[in-house]
Amino acid sequence: MPDVGPLGTYYWRTISTMDFSMAWTIGLTHIISVLGVITAIALIFLAMLIIRARPKAAENRFMCVLLLAESWRVLAQWYNLVPLGPEAIPYIQYYRVGWYFCGILCIMLYLSTVAFYPTKRTQFMAKEAIKNKLWWILPVISAVILGLLIASTGGLHGTIGGTMHVDCSQPMIFDEEGNSPATLTYSPGMAETTGTCNKDLSPYVFFVPEAGAGFGTLLLILPVFSATIAMFLMRAAWKRLREEEGREHEANEARSLFIGFTGKATIKGMAVISIIATTVMFGRFNLADMTTIENIDQLVIYNYCLYAFLFSILITGMFEGFMFTYAILKNDILGIDEKLRKAFSAAIFAGLGGIMLLLATEMMEGLIPGGGLVGGVIIGAPLVVLRKPIFVAINNFSSMLMPEAFTKAELSYIEAYEIAMEDRIITDEERKFLKLQAKTLGLDDERVKYIETWYDENLEEEEEEE
Numbered sequence: 001m002p003d004v005g006p007l008g009t010y011y012w013r014t015i016s017t018m019d020f021s022m023a024w025t026i027g028l029t030h031i032i033s034v035l036g037v038i039t040a041i042a043l044i045f046l047a048m049l050i051i052r053a054r055p056k057a058a059e060n061r062f063m064c065v066l067l068l069a070e071s072w073r074v075l076a077q078w079y080n081l082v083p084l085g086p087e088a089i090p091y092i093q094y095y096r097v098g099w100y101f102c103g104i105l106c107i108m109l110y111l112s113t114v115a116f117y118p119t120k121r122t123q124f125m126a127k128e129a130i131k132n133k134l135w136w137i138l139p140v141i142s143a144v145i146l147g148l149l150i151a152s153t154g155g156l157h158g159t160i161g162g163t164m165h166v167d168c169s170q171p172m173i174f175d176e177e178g179n180s181p182a183t184l185t186y187s188p189g190m191a192e193t194t195g196t197c198n199k200d201l202s203p204y205v206f207f208v209p210e211a212g213a214g215f216g217t218l219l220l221i222l223p224v225f226s227a228t229i230a231m232f233l234m235r236a237a238w239k240r241l242r243e244e245e246g247r248e249h250e251a252n253e254a255r256s257l258f259i260g261f262t263g264k265a266t267i268k269g270m271a272v273i274s275i276i277a278t279t280v281m282f283g284r285f286n287l288a289d290m291t292t293i294e295n296i297d298q299l300v301i302y303n304y305c306l307y308a309f310l311f312s313i314l315i316t317g318m319f320e321g322f323m324f325t326y327a328i329l330k331n332d333i334l335g336i337d338e339k340l341r342k343a344f345s346a347a348i349f350a351g352l353g354g355i356m357l358l359l360a361t362e363m364m365e366g367l368i369p370g371g372g373l374v375g376g377v378i379i380g381a382p383l384v385v386l387r388k389p390i391f392v393a394i395n396n397f398s399s400m401l402m403p404e405a406f407t408k409a410e411l412s413y414i415e416a417y418e419i420a421m422e423d424r425i426i427t428d429e430e431r432k433f434l435k436l437q438a439k440t441l442g443l444d445d446e447r448v449k450y451i452e453t454w455y456d457e458n459l460e461e462e463e464e465e466e
Contacts, residue, residue: 046324050063070321086165112134178198228261260319410441
């Protein structure tokens with residue numbers, strides 16, 4: 001591992017000195033690296049929840065594979081989490097092969113959700129012989145497609161591109177402008193370039209992946225189009241199932257998937273616009289181009305587009321994870337809808353707060369030298385003071401996306417509680433009966449209290465409307 005000093009000091013220095021005007025954004029890369037690991041762990045946890053709920057159900061296996069593939073994709077910058085040396089390049093290349101494999105897999109998984117929520121024209125996908133095998137046959141097809149692409153493009157580099165290691169951690173001799181040649185290490189087949197280290201910013205190290213010619217950029221765009229198609233398919237399935245008697249649960253699941261794909265298509269779609277913009281400006285969307293762009297204004301635009309894309313991967317991955325887990329488990333695991341809403345609200349609050357702090361500090365730093373702290377206070381203070389009303393607004397939004405849902409056991413208890421509350425009074429005998437009912441249904445005291453509070457609040461709202 002290269003010597004960049006104590007890691008805590010290293011991260012603080014790169015984050016506190018971020019400056020988009022001079023394209024110094026390694027600190028933001030470190031932030032994305034950490035958020036990527038956190039998001040990946042969350043998606044893996046959700047995938048395990050889904051598969052443990054019904055391990056033999058084809059739908060659960062399918063969704064587990066989808067979330068595991070997404071968890072691999074959100075780790076797009078894991079190799080910049082700590083200052084690794086050039087010896088890590090082969091492992092990064094192996095990871096990137098997996099990343100492209102998961103990209104192909106996700107495209108097919110998005111489109112195959114109609115097997116579980118079919119429209120009239122895709123009813124054939126709902127056959128048991130098809131949908132029961134999707135969770136394993138699609139990964140096999142993805143591996144075959146990637147293998148054929150690697151073979152047809154003349155090897156790994158031609159398909160996914162190479163990886164470059166920039167090392168500014170060694171003792172260097174700086175010129176009068178404070179620059180020194182950077183030590184660059186390349187993976188086999190990658191075109192060599194030159195680079196410089198800055199005296200005020202050294203020591204630092206980072207990796208830059210190169211996009212494969214044609215296929216690499218195409219694979220960044222295709223998931224958006226497949227998610228858009230899946231969005232329309234789920235919208236049609238939701239409408240169809242809603243009109244059929246006895247299929248309310250399936251309709252609600254299709255609705256949740258529709259919302260998940262809508263978020264994916266919208267947020268990632270905006271990021272795709274940035275990819276198209278950089279492709280028009282530079283001929284292709286390739287991180288390795290950062291080392292060859294001399295026009296600082298163009299480099300700043302390139303960085304904004306790049307980080308918009310990287311953040312979209314994290315945001316859409318987490319949003320999909322919550323909505324798809326809610327769709328599959330809301331009727332299987334006690335209180336999963338409430339827990340998902342709380343986690344989703346906390347993630348939105350933390351994410352928006354972090355982005356606002358970052359933007360404020362960056363803007364103030366550009367206006368006033370050393371004004372980053374001022375920007376942090378301007379945004380941070382209102383977030384602390386107005387935390388409760390902000391959370392209320394976010395919770396209302398979460399409830400709109402993930403409405404209250406109860407399992408069969410909880411619905412049975414609600415029916416019993418409704419009978420007991422007919423006269424608006426719970427007698428001792430009725431309470432004993434309710435406790436016995438809760439014990440029989442496997443509901444703990446905390447969940448019972450939540451259900452009764454929910455019922456009472458809804459009852460009061462109905463009475464006020466009358």
